[in-house]
Amino acid sequence: MAKTFSTSDPLSFPILIGDIGGTNARFSLLVDAYAEPREFPIVHTADFPTVDAAIQAGVMDKTSLQPRSAILAVAGPIRGDEIPLTNCDWVIKPKDMISALGLEDVVIINDFEAQALAIANMPDEFREPIAPRPDTMVASRVVLGPGTGLGVAGLVHAEERWIPVPGEGGHIDVGPRTERDYQVFPHIKTIEGRIAAEQILCGRGMVNLYNAICAADGIEAKPYEPKDVSHAGLDGSDPQAVETLSLFSTYLGRIAGDMAMVFMARGGVYLAGGISQKILPALKKPEFRAAFEDKAPHNALMQAIPTYVVTHPLAALAGLATYARTPLRFGLALDGRRWRD
Numbered sequence: 507m508a509k510t511f512s513t514s515d516p517l518s519f520p521i522l523i524g525d526i527g528g529t530n531a532r533f534s535l536l537v538d539a540y541a542e543p544r545e546f547p548i549v550h551t552a553d554f555p556t557v558d559a560a561i562q563a564g565v566m567d568k569t570s571l572q573p574r575s576a577i578l579a580v581a582g583p584i585r586g587d588e589i590p591l592t593n594c595d596w597v598i599k600p601k602d603m604i605s606a607l608g609l610e611d612v613v614i615i616n617d618f619e620a621q622a623l624a625i626a627n628m629p630d631e632f633r634e635p636i637a638p639r640p641d642t643m644v645a646s647r648v649v650l651g652p653g654t655g656l657g658v659a660g661l662v663h664a665e666e667r668w669i670p671v672p673g674e675g676g677h678i679d680v681g682p683r684t685e686r687d688y689q690v691f692p693h694i695k696t697i698e699g700r701i702a703a704e705q706i707l708c709g710r711g712m713v714n715l716y717n718a719i720c721a722a723d724g725i726e727a728k729p730y731e732p733k734d735v736s737h738a739g740l741d742g743s744d745p746q747a748v749e750t751l752s753l754f755s756t757y758l759g760r761i762a763g764d765m766a767m768v769f770m771a772r773g774g775v776y777l778a779g780g781i782s783q784k785i786l787p788a789l790k791k792p793e794f795r796a797a798f799e800d801k802a803p804h805n806a807l808m809q810a811i812p813t814y815v816v817t818h819p820l821a822a823l824a825g826l827a828t829y830a831r832t833p834l835r836f837g838l839a840l841d842g843r844r845w846r847d
């Protein structure tokens with residue numbers, strides 16, 4: 507099993523940084539605490555049998571620098587010495603990685619924890635405000651990311667440190683509220699009888715929502731992929747797709763508001779994931795923010811909370827780099843998630 511180490515025991519440079527998703531893996535190398543990370547081309551996970559092979563070909567063969575440690579963010583639960591990935595055949599085995607790649611130290615964290623690390627310090631150029639609000643408060647934050655699934659994490663600010671709180675917030679129940687919701691919700695595909703947020707607020711969920719709207723209107727749904735729904739919704743060519751983006755924005759706003767209340771996220775709510783950037787014009791319409799603020803008796807509290815879409819192309823890597831450079835700014839529990847030679 508992985509031994510217990512604390513955050514106060516920093517990783518040694520050079521540090522290999524990786525964000526490993528179901529489809530793509532992105533890597534960079536941090537030479538020291540001051541240099542900008544050196545980025546490497548995106549690797550398609552399907553092109554390599556193992557993560558070690560991908561790192562060897564995608565990073566090690568392209569540099570003469572030998573990393574001493576690695577911090578990787580992965581989609582999936584981190585338990586034990588073998589970490590299977592969601593939506594990908596790779597199984598990460600940190601002990602094997604240490605011997606195969608000549609590393610001394612490997613840390614594995616959750617992908618949304620990395621997104622949470624990223625929003626601790628997101629420059630204006632990498633975040634697009636939705637309904638701008640003054641951003642003067644150093645306070646807890648939340649990140650939600652509709653992509654292949656719906657990732658959610660809090661970033662609690664306590665004792666002058668940032669503490670990422672990953673969880674399964676994408677699986678909370680959602681229910682109908684307006685008259686239109688009551689028409690559409692009976693047609694939304696359930697999971698074991700439940701409408702979890704991820705049944706609506708992700709790529710597959712966007713298609714579920716579109717299909718439900720078509721069923722409610724008594725028309726045949728087109729065989730859309732998620733991107734087809736958002737394209738037809740944004741260009742206005744399909745009325746049901748237009749409504750899909752409107753309701754998607756409303757439901758995302760409701761859940762973002764709920765998460766902001768849970769974490770008392772006066773420091774802001776950030777929308778990450780592949781979809782938020784792609785539907786930015788829809789999120790800037792009134793629905794998202796109206797639903798976000800519509801939280802009686804706390805409307806005034808909600809109105810003051812800034813909301814952003816993260817536009818950084820490699821936000822998780824940026825978050826990992828920030829942590830690797832300045833670990834003492836963060837309270838990241840590494841028990842069972844750090845392995846050493």
Ligand SMILES: Nc1ncnc2c1ncn2[C@@H]1O[C@H](COP(=O)(O)OP(=O)(O)OP(=O)(O)O)[C@@H](O)[C@H]1O
Nearest residue numbers: 527528529530653654709710732733736779780784
């Ligand atoms: N223009 C679009 N509109 C809506 N959904 C889209 C669009 N383009 C891609 N998607 C959907 O977004 C999801 C992929 O999301 P994302 O890019 O965040 O991937 P991911 O979960 O981070 O995985 P990975 O890290 O492996 O790329 C898929 O369900 C895809 O169908």
